[in-house]
Amino acid sequence: MTPRDASDANDSRWSDLDRPPLNAAALRRALVREGGLWREIEVVARTGSTNTDLVARAADGTADEGAVLVAEEQRAGRGRLDRQWTAPARSGLFFSVLLRPAEVPVARWGWLPLLTGVAVATGLARAAGVDTALKWPNDLLVTVPGPAGAAGAERKAGGILAERAGADGVVIGIGINVTLREDELPVPAAGSLALAGAATTDRDTLLRAVLRSLEEWYGRWRRAGGDPVASGLQETYAAGCATLGRVVRAELPGDRSVTGEAVAVDGDGRLILATADGVREPVGAGDIVHLRPAGEE
Known part of the structure; x- marks a missing residue:
């Protein structure tokens, strides 16, 4: 088979039964409506990064708020800290949305990735019946059952990346592993909805649920002027955050790290660590490593 033949075979809707x-026309019928947030839903066979593409479209004026770009396969997907995100074609949901929260002060836009995490977790719980949790700031965790009699393992099944798009926009990229099998996982700590026992792995159903949940939470937050308390966002995020109550290590910019118990998420969306010397240190950026539950020796 020539390289061209191989590519054509991979594009075929029957290459992996x-x-x-995804059914783009059905998604548009279900989600695009007068007065709703979602204005345009495009599904492409493959791209480098949906975030990169949508940021470029926002910059040249060919995309506006409510644009959704979905790729069946991403070849240069990016996560936080410029990590690569790769997965087989059609094995997950890889998409970006463009938001322009004009009513919200820019100082509160830092809540958007956390809001998206809440929306994704809520939508997946409703549609797939999977118990989901959030690792600060915006990783989606699921529990993958172990061998008979063994405790389940907490694994990352999704992530979120927010990028500014000009002076008045934010593009939020979302990646969710849906049907990845154990032998396809990029790292042992990764997981998927299928491995977590999802009631459905129909990606059309899951994408509709996530986008409806995101529209609901974004509207609530925007109507509250971005206030995380008035919108209920801060309380809901804290309730679903697996990081709180655990001893963690925060790996910070400048090769600095802080270890302590994660005790709260403050009004700016920062993680508050209580260190052994009695200091409460806010963490606004960095990598969080879950070490053990609080109080466990």
């Missing part, structure tokens, strides 16, 4: 393509 367990992973059918």
